[in-house]
Amino acid sequence: MNAPVLAPAPRLDSHPTLRQPQQRDGAALHSLIAACPPLDLNAMYAYLLLCLHHAQTSVVAEIDGKLVGAITAYIPPEQPDTLFVWQVAVAPQQRGQGLGRRMLRHLLSDCIAPRGLRWMETTISPSNQASSRLFTNFAVQHAAGCTTATLFVADDFGESGHEEERLYKIGPWDRAV
Numbered sequence: 001m002n003a004p005v006l007a008p009a010p011r012l013d014s015h016p017t018l019r020q021p022q023q024r025d026g027a028a029l030h031s032l033i034a035a036c037p038p039l040d041l042n043a044m045y046a047y048l049l050l051c052l053h054h055a056q057t058s059v060v061a062e063i064d065g066k067l068v069g070a071i072t073a074y075i076p077p078e079q080p081d082t083l084f085v086w087q088v089a090v091a092p093q094q095r096g097q098g099l100g101r102r103m104l105r106h107l108l109s110d111c112i113a114p115r116g117l118r119w120m121e122t123t124i125s126p127s128n129q130a131s132s133r134l135f136t137n138f139a140v141q142h143a144a145g146c147t148t149a150t151l152f153v154a155d156d157f158g159e160s161g162h163e164e165e166r167l168y169k170i171g172p173w174d175r176a177v
């Protein structure tokens with residue numbers, strides 16, 4: 001059975017404000033990711049491209065003009081029914097207050113529902129309990145399915161010592177808004 005897609009989430013307060021990233025956010029996004037291990041820090045240029053090419057499928061959270069959260073995501077060319085979440089980051093001082101959950105919900109109402117996407121995917125390393133809880137709890141709260149499978153084994157990362165990455169597939173979302 002398809003999971004229902006909720007109507008846009010109500011704005012609980014004005015802090016943090018959620019919006020699409022803009023090109024001017026690239027450097028601040030790079031700094032936010034740097035402050036959020038165990039996330040891999042990618043090149044500044046990659047974050048500029050995300051802000052430029054994938055703004056409509058991503059979200060940032062700001063307080064008084066300062067970036068305190070972000071989800072970078074895109075629709076894989078070979079999976080046009082899927083939103084693939086690349087990185088989720090919440091500034092350390094903002095954690096545990098529902099911001100990660102709120103940003104996922106924002107993508108559900110502002111990206112997945114209007115585009116009629118059916119799946120949300122992400123990868124999580126086995127030791128990242130916070131991320132695993134964020135996504136599995138999100139699936140439960142929205143009555144969606146959540147399956148997991150290995151996507152990248154440790155060897156895929158060469159000699160870097162990177163853990164395996166497991167694919168979490170959440171959905172299917174209903175096409176109705």
Ligand SMILES: CC(C)(COP(=O)(O)OP(=O)(O)OC[C@H]1O[C@@H](n2cnc3c(N)ncnc32)[C@H](O)[C@@H]1OP(=O)(O)O)[C@@H](O)C(=O)NCCC(=O)NCCS
Pocket residue numbers: 036037038039086087088089090091094095096097098099100101102128129130131133134135137138
């Ligand atoms: C993972 C992360 C984004 C969570 O953000 P957050 O705003 O603190 O999460 P929320 O407050 O919205 O919590 C959402 C759910 O996850 C659970 N959760 C969050 N952090 C947790 C933790 N450290 N341990 C266990 N559960 C946790 C919460 O209990 C909550 O469950 P609920 O919906 O049933 O109440 C944040 O800890 C972070 O930025 N970590 C570093 C970067 C990272 O690992 N990103 C994810 C990999 S892509």
